Amino acid sequence: MVDLLMEWGGTLIVFFAAAIAVVFPGFGSARGVGLVGQAAAGLISEDPSKFSKVLILQALPGTQGLYGFLTTILLLNKTGILSGDMAPIDLSMGLKYLFAVLPITVVGYFSAVIQAKTSAAGVAIVTKQPEDSTKAIIFAAMVETYAVISLLSSLLMIFSIE
């Protein structure tokens, strides 16, 4: 049992890391996109012509899910799982990969939800001041910075593991 764990534990942890990196940011993005969509639907029921503007607002919290996906792909690629020539991964290395995906996993989830709230509030700007809708987009994009930073941190960590 211990032998098995020593031999395969690392690989399992890498799979676990790959899974959470896509699950949590993806979940956050889904929640976020849904939240903005509800706010946007209210506006569109009154004024369908603003569709393109609110669509951008809705799409903004969707990127975290992509960042999580990107992390997972690069992780699977780095460990050779994707290409099929997977070398055995020992336990400590597996744990390193797990920690490496934490930034985007955690920040990805929360930043998506928070960004969605900002975006949903931005829908009000589009409603009342359509010509200032870019400002609503910028407000929401401010939140995303931290998802970008955590994505880069995760990637740097993954690629620094020898």
Place this chain on the structure above:
Amino acid sequence: MAKLKMSRIEILSSISDGQSIVNIIQRAGVVELMKTETEGLSYLDTSVTTSQFDKYLAVAQDANKALAKYSNTKQSVTAMLNGRTELTVAEFLKRTAEADLVLTVCFEINKKIKKIEDNAAETIRCHTSYDQIKPWLQCDIPTSCTRIGKQFVFVGVFPKEYDREGILVELAKIAPRAAAVDAEVINSDKSITRAVIISHSCCAAEVESALRSLGFTRPSDPTKHPPEIRAKRLLDRIVQLEQENAEYTEEIKALAQRREEIKFLLDYLNIRKEKYKAIEKLGMTSNVIVITGYAAYKDALRLKKQIEREYPVEFSIIEPDRDEDVPVKLENKRFFSPAENLVGMYSAPTGGDLDPTAFTALFYYFFFGAMLSDAGYGLIMVIAISIILKKFKIEHKLRESLKMFFWCGVSTVIWGALYGSWFGDIINVVRESFFGLPPVRLYLWVDPLNDLLGVMVCCFGFGLVHLFAGYAIKGYMLLKSKDIFGAFAETIPVYVLVLGAAPIFCGLFIEVPEFFKNISPYAIAVGAILVIATGGRESKTIVGKIGSGLYALYNVLAGFLGDILSYSRLLALGLSTGVIASVINMMGVMVDNVVARIILLSVVFVLGHGANLLINLIGAYVHALRLQFVEFFPKFYEGGGRFLKPLEIKTQFFKFKEEVLNG
């Protein structure tokens, strides 16, 4: 690359020429009129007229909408892209002559629409009434009937299910002495029984009170005739209403060819409304009219020539005072001008600001490309936009936006080639999975996945250039206003400090030559001293100077670090396009059979890259904008001005040939 020089214009003319001169100004579309409130001048109140125009506009708009709805002519994308129809002035004048007639057509259409709506409402009412009468159809006497000869008749409903026996039994229980009673059930279900009760007049009162205690009620809307007749009348009415509506619809459809004229009317009314709104701003005495406004100097000169040629006027072009709230107008070379929209989204420049359009354009194109970073996607943008711009006569803002995305596309192609991303790694995927060939090198500069840190440091480098450019513009502006020390203080200390810190910062990520690492501390020291020495130059006391100097140092360090890190998004978004594109390609070749693989790859390729392009377009658009608004502009740009809003011919559907000449 510039804000145009603005001037105030003042035109004095005789009242009789006023109208024509305002027409010329409106057609030129370069003057923002202004109300001066000068003593001794009187001003017209045209609010009644403009509200009248508003009313007519509403009528024409309703008619236009109705025609669109009933004639089923959806506006095609081609028509939308093609913009407004051109009219010569002669055609315009000819059409204005018919405006009143077209307006009556609009009224007529609206009247028909109103009737159609009324009829539709009545149809619904008829249906409701019919539904109410339907259960009574078997009843062959009027439901309002109370007596037939000596018999008392009760038509109504019980709130319970009964059959004839049931009713008679219940009645016998409550009113045992009322013998001469009969009942007929029209219909019944679980909660309701419709019935007719007949009793002899001798026991009518008893029966009635018995019925009441059983919860019997008469129908709320009793009929004078047997229900059948009312039902027939309702059905006939419904048919008639539908017929009428079909007729009205046909009549409206027959008017569909007048849609163009109605569109013209809309434009015409708008032009007149704008003009009358403008007339409010004109001052006048009994003989003279005074037109004041702002215009770009060169436009003012041209307008002066044009008006003076035709009318005896006093046209003066005045340099505005410093404290005047002068609107701005931007003019840029064609390569840069699309970014005027971006600047406008932030804020118009004020008097002291430099027009940031050219810088914004350059950096925007550059950063957009770095973030979309796939040559294939860039090619799609470039080709699609070229075709659209060539084939359609797109106007104004949309045209400018498309031009902006064209240049962004060019930049994307360049970046994609540098990073070696052509629809991801499609070339190598096809080589490998269809021909068994080894992958080839696609990138011209670097494959970002192989040198994450190197590319990231480069991105920080681009950010440094962007930010330094911001400081440089600020310095240039101060230099222009003869504040040489200010210009020095705003640029050199920051440059020295940041460049001094750069080797240490970069050393965290990549190898930096020893030489730079060695001089770094000295440069930092010199830079820091310079920043402290100059940062407090506006404070009066020594303590204040040092205090604000230290604060400036903190600001530069913290601010710069945050700003620079922000540029890491160039790498992150660039990576995400390329990697996801490669994943799409990989999914396309997941089956073994060659034919199936070709089919799968084609489908996955089109759908996958389409979606990836859309998502990353939004990302690149937003984040390139953010780098301008949040990182770049605060370094030098005040904003808060306003753009010139000229009195012009604001039309939706038609334009004049003249306008084409003007630009």
